[in-house]
Amino acid sequence: QVQLQESGPGLVKPSETLSLTCAVSGYSISSGYYWGWIRQPPGKGLEWIGSIYHSGSTYYNPSLKSRVTISVDTSKNQFSLKLSSVTAADTAVYYCARDTAAVLGNFDYWGQGTLVTVSS
Amino acid sequence: EIVLTQSPATLSLSPGERATLSCGASQSVSSSYLAWYQQKPGLAPRLLIYDASSRATGIPDRFSGSGSGTDFTLTISRLEPEDFAVYYCQQYGSSLTFGGGTKVEIK
Numbered sequence: 001q002v003q004l005q006e007s008g009p010g011l012v013k014p015s016e017t018l019s020l021t022c023a024v025s026g027y028s029i030s031s032g033y034y035w036g037w038i039r040q041p042p043g044k045g046l047e048w049i050g051s052i053y054h055s056g057s058t059y060y061n062p063s064l065k066s067r068v069t070i071s072v073d074t075s076k077n078q079f080s081l082k083l084s085s086v087t088a089a090d091t092a093v094y095y096c097a098r099d100t101a102a103v104l105g106n107f108d109y110w111g112q113g114t115l116v117t118v119s120s
Numbered sequence: 121e122i123v124l125t126q127s128p129a130t131l132s133l134s135p136g137e138r139a140t141l142s143c144g145a146s147q148s149v150s151s152s153y154l155a156w157y158q159q160k161p162g163l164a165p166r167l168l169i170y171d172a173s174s175r176a177t178g179i180p181d182r183f184s185g186s187g188s189g190t191d192f193t194l195t196i197s198r199l200e201p202e203d204f205a206v207y208y209c210q211q212y213g214s215s216l217t218f219g220g221g222t223k224v225e226i227k
Contacts, residue, residue, distance in 0.1 A: 106155035
């Protein structure tokens, strides 16, 4: 059974960098698929942030691209998200998920999500 | 960017009734690359339908998807108590975007 678990600080100060990690178990990232980050502001809808392949190939949401970096560590079977220059608008539940497609597709396995609040 | 518009925003129905949810795209979604998710409060979304009409693993056959181009539909043939939730569509034909969601609530 594929399982994903997000981890990272729950509180980040404005203008700083948000950093999260997604640990994957039950499946080797090196075996394939893209792996993505999606966020959901409180009471609002879903927003795709970006996705990464085990080779390091990435796709980002154009609206966030200038502030986002997604990386992968196949030795630890995990991938990470960095979002720079955060503001209150970046307050959200952040999910990591497995993308089923060869490139960008839909997400079949999700982490439970982690709430990140941007506040001083 | 393809913008997805879901309607209605809220659907009030009783258990046993049929639910019809719509997802409209601002431009044609290539190869019907559209998915539907269900989300309950405090939980991650759950994949229901992919490629517009294929059910994901373990999804009951009361859920069905249809459509192509710019108009897509999720149908729940007979609502069960556990089906009351928020539903999102997502396209992956050109980059990746989500719709704003439809809440299916108990009437």
